Each structure stands twice: as structure tokens, then as C-alpha cells.
Ligand SMILES: CC(C)(COP(=O)(O)OP(=O)(O)OC[C@H]1O[C@@H](n2cnc3c(N)ncnc32)[C@H](O)[C@@H]1O)[C@@H](O)C(=O)NCCC(=O)NCCS
């Protein structure tokens with residue numbers, strides 16, 4: 707089974723693309739890291755308790771005024787204001803939040819991947835906004851980056867969708883996720899069929915056409931008979947996954963080394 711990583715930056719169109727991939731002719735199962743990240747911090751969970759313990763003393767509006775039977779839910783925009791944007795304090799708080807949320811998200815994702823494999827899917831989409839930052843890149847046979855070349859379009863779409871965000875909130879969120887053009891470049895380094903980029907500056911019809919194009923490319927490097935072979939022979943699937951992991955890890959380390967050298971030159 708192919709692990710198809712789907713990533714991009716905020717409001718570039720990942721969810722729009724994942725809903726297209728979930729429908730025919732693709733009909734792929736979607737593992738949505740953002741959705742899981744919400745579930746693992748619902749009132750009563752260990753994640754919720756850890757967040758309240760660390761953030762409540764310094765964030766008076768951390769909890770929603772309307773309580774559920776298990777307690778008041780998190781006020782997500784308030785927590786977002788603590789962790790998104792640049793500056794030492796925000797970066798430190800973001801790390802703390804990530805350390806609470808990410809391990810719980812990872813456990814749930816493993817469970818859903820095994821389930822998708824047992825059901826005989828040829829591929830599963832891992833919708834992970836922070837795919838490169840979290841190290842999940844090396845587990846994915848193919849990565850699909852959804853980008854927009856014009857950051858103005860990104861800001862407009864974000865504010866149109868999330869009307870509660872001020873311009874500053876929206877800008878901080880865009881900044882927190884890094885430049886999507888760099889993610890696209892990094893993705894293409896993986897080679898044909900292993901890294902594909904969908905540019906989503908145009909309308910929805912253009913997006914659908916782009917998806918057809920990149921999925922044809924992915925299908926060429928992972929034909930149907932290959933999926934069947936891996937499903938009926940789990941040891942072969944494990945060996946192939948290990949080789950792919952090792953190759954993609956090499957690409958990842960090379961990229962990180964290059965970036966370090968570039969930074970050192972400045
Ligand atoms: C800070 C929180 C509560 C804000 O919630 P809110 O509902 O207002 O925003 P939402 O979750 O929709 O996120 C908005 C955008 O920011 C991105 N984002 C979320 N967390 C982070 C992060 N730690 N660093 C950078 N970008 C992030 C999301 O992927 C999304 O594209 C929430 O984003 C959160 O719990 N983040 C930490 C968990 C995480 O890393 N999730 C990403 C997938 S695992």
C-alpha cells in the first residue's frame with residue numbers, strides 16, 4: 707500500500723484536494739492529522755489535561771465558557787494566538803504544544819494505516835500539514851504538495867474561510883508554516899512519481915485537472931498489480947517499505963545538510 711503524503715501550507719487547498727481524492731475515480735481513504743489533532747485534545751483526554759496544566763496559568767481565556775459534561779473545551783483561537791507567529795516565546799510554546807499533541811496523533815495515525823492496509827487499499831492519503839517538519843516525509847512513498855505561488859491568494863482564501871481571524875492573525879498563521887514554494891522544491895527532489903506538486907492559484911476546475919495529471923504520474927510509479935502483490939505478500943511489503951524509507955531518508959538528510967550549509971554562508 708502506497709503512503710501518499712498530502713501537505714502544503716495553510717489555506718493552500720489541502721482539504722479541497724483530499725476531498726477530491728476521497729471521491730471516485732480515486733476513492734482513497736484519508737487520514738487527517740488535523741482532525742486527529744482535534745480529537746486528542748477533547749475534554750477528558752490526556753492531551754487536554756497537559757495543555758490546561760501548562761497554558762492556563764498564563765492564558766486566562768484558554769477555555770471556552772460553554773462546558774461539555776467532561777469540562778470546558780479549549781478556546782482554539784486563544785491557544786493559536788499563543789503559539790502561532792515568530793518570536794522566541796511563541797516558538798517555545800509551539801514546541802511545548804507539539805510535544806503534547808504530536809505523539810498522540812502519531813499513535814492514532816498508525817492505527818488507521820494498519821486498518822487501511824487490511825482493507826486492501828492500493829494507497830492511503832496522509833493529510834499532514836506539517837509533514838516535512840514532523841519527519842513523516844520519510845515514511846511516505848509519494849508526497850503531494852498543494853501550493854499557491856501568490857501569498858496574497860493564500861491570505862484572501864484564509865480570511866474568506868475563517869472570518870474570525872484578523873489580518874494579523876492570518877499573517878501569523880501563514881508565517882508559522884514557512885514558504886510553500888520551498889516545500890514544493892523539496893518535494894520534487896524526491897524524483898518523478900515520488901514527489902508531485904499541484905499549483906492551486908486557479909479555479910476549482912483547473913485544480914481537478916491538475917489532480918488528474920499528478921495522479922496519473924503517481925499511478926505510473928505504483929501500478930495496480932504492484933499494490934496487489936504487496937497486499938498478498940506482507941513480507942515483500944515490509945521489505946519494500948524499508949528500502950523506500952531508507953532512500954527517502956537519504957533525500958531528507960541531503961536537503962537538511964544543504965539548508966544548513968546555505969544558512970552558514972549567510
Ligand atoms: C493551536 C491550535 C489549537 C489552533 O487551532 P485552530 O482551530 O484555531 O486552527 P487549526 O488547528 O485549524 O490550524 C490552522 C492551521 O495552522 C496549522 N498548524 C496547526 N498547528 C501548527 C503548528 N504547531 N505549527 C505550525 N502550523 C500549525 C494547521 O495545520 C492549519 O493549517 C491548533 O492548531 C493546535 O492544536 N496545533 C497543535 C497541533 C498540531 O501541530 N496540529 C497540526 C497537525 S498534527
Ligand SMILES: Nc1ncnc2c1ncn2[C@@H]1O[C@H](COP(=O)(O)OP(=O)(O)OP(=O)(O)O)[C@@H](O)[C@H]1O
Nearest residue numbers: 715716717718719720721722863867908909910913
Ligand atoms: N481552486 C480554488 N478556487 C477557489 N477557492 C479555493 C480553491 N481551492 C481552495 N479554495 C478555498 O480556499 C479555502 C482554503 O482551502 P482548504 O480549506 O482546502 O485549504 P487547507 O490547505 O486545507 O487549509 P488549512 O491548512 O487551514 O487546513 C477554502 O475555503 C476553499 O474552499
